[in-house]
Amino acid sequence: MQIITDPAEMQSIAESLRLQHQFIGVVMTMGALHEGHLSLVRLARQKAGTVIMTIFVNPIQFGPEEDFHRYPRPFEQDAALARSAGIDYLFVPSPEQIYPEGFLTAIEPGPLSSLFEGRFRPGHFSGVATVVVKLINITRPHIAIFGEKDAQQLAVIRQVTRDLNIGTSIIGAPIARQSDGLATSSRNVYLSSSEREQATVLYRAIQYAEQETGRGRSDLAAIADEAGAIILTAPDAVTDYLCFVDDETFEPAEEAASGKAYRLVMAVRIGTTRLIDNWRFACP
Numbered sequence: 001m002q003i004i005t006d007p008a009e010m011q012s013i014a015e016s017l018r019l020q021h022q023f024i025g026v027v028m029t030m031g032a033l034h035e036g037h038l039s040l041v042r043l044a045r046q047k048a049g050t051v052i053m054t055i056f057v058n059p060i061q062f063g064p065e066e067d068f069h070r071y072p073r074p075f076e077q078d079a080a081l082a083r084s085a086g087i088d089y090l091f092v093p094s095p096e097q098i099y100p101e102g103f104l105t106a107i108e109p110g111p112l113s114s115l116f117e118g119r120f121r122p123g124h125f126s127g128v129a130t131v132v133v134k135l136i137n138i139t140r141p142h143i144a145i146f147g148e149k150d151a152q153q154l155a156v157i158r159q160v161t162r163d164l165n166i167g168t169s170i171i172g173a174p175i176a177r178q179s180d181g182l183a184t185s186s187r188n189v190y191l192s193s194s195e196r197e198q199a200t201v202l203y204r205a206i207q208y209a210e211q212e213t214g215r216g217r218s219d220l221a222a223i224a225d226e227a228g229a230i231i232l233t234a235p236d237a238v239t240d241y242l243c244f245v246d247d248e249t250f251e252p253a254e255e256a257a258s259g260k261a262y263r264l265v266m267a268v269r270i271g272t273t274r275l276i277d278n279w280r281f282a283c284p
């Protein structure tokens with residue numbers, strides 16, 4: 001595995017790989033690697049001959065009150081994990097290399113980016129879209145794998161790459177979970193042991209929604225209210241949002257219609273840690 005920090009060097013390697021007809025897959029991360037990231041790498045390995053991983057804690061997708069400075073950055077450990085997962089190139093630029101003096105451009109992804117995560121994190125999706133387009137331009141991938149854990153982010157990236165005619169195929173990967181259902185996340189390390197226990201309410205709310213829709217209920221708003229009550233059984237939980245949405249537009253959905261797909265999306269703060277999760281269901 002080759003570690004590269006310079007964007008121009010990464011770009012010229014990617015260009016020459018393309019000239020050699022290599023099929024390139026990229027997995028973009030902010031590091032602090034866990035099973036979720038590794039599941040994306042396995043999918044990339046199945047589909048691509050050359051796999052590039054990027055590790056970049058992107059300052060412009062964090063709000064001023066958010067955890068940019070305390071975000072975990074265990075680089076040595078990440079590099080070892082990336083190597084054993086079969087990464088060919090690990091691209092780890094600095095913020096100054098990605099946003100040199102004079103950098104001015106931003107991508108605005110449209111209405112999707114002001115709902116839910118975008119409403120609670122103004123500017124977040126513009127920051128994500130901007131860095132994703134830059135990293136695609138630098139790594140020149142044929143495919144890019146993103147986790148459904150960040151389902152709205154995945155929808156924004158699909159929108160932006162489609163709108164801007166970026167030739168890279170965007171592939172979604174299933175959510176990796178721990179044995180009690182908590183979605184793996186770099187932010188889980190912030191949880192105290194009591195908070196970690198309480199964090200299982202997110203998956204319990206999902207299981208409840210799965211059970212109720214599974215027995216044919218279509219009153220999504222009521223199911224979401226009931227699932228919300230499960231979240232509140234955790235004493236330190238504060239729900240930012242918990243709602244069924246149309247799986248494509250992320251517009252809130254009250255009632256399920258036959259043949260359509262929906263997603264239960266949620267963001268819950270447990271103490272000072274903000275967790276997100278979601279679950280997709282197709283109405284028969």
Ligand code: AMP
Pocket residue numbers: 028029030031035036037039040145146147148149150173174175176177183184185186
């Ligand atoms: P992050 O490092 O948190 O920015 O995540 C990098 C990529 O890994 C994104 O595409 C995430 O959606 C994906 N990812 C993070 N956690 C998980 C998970 N538990 N399951 C699947 N994908 C994940």
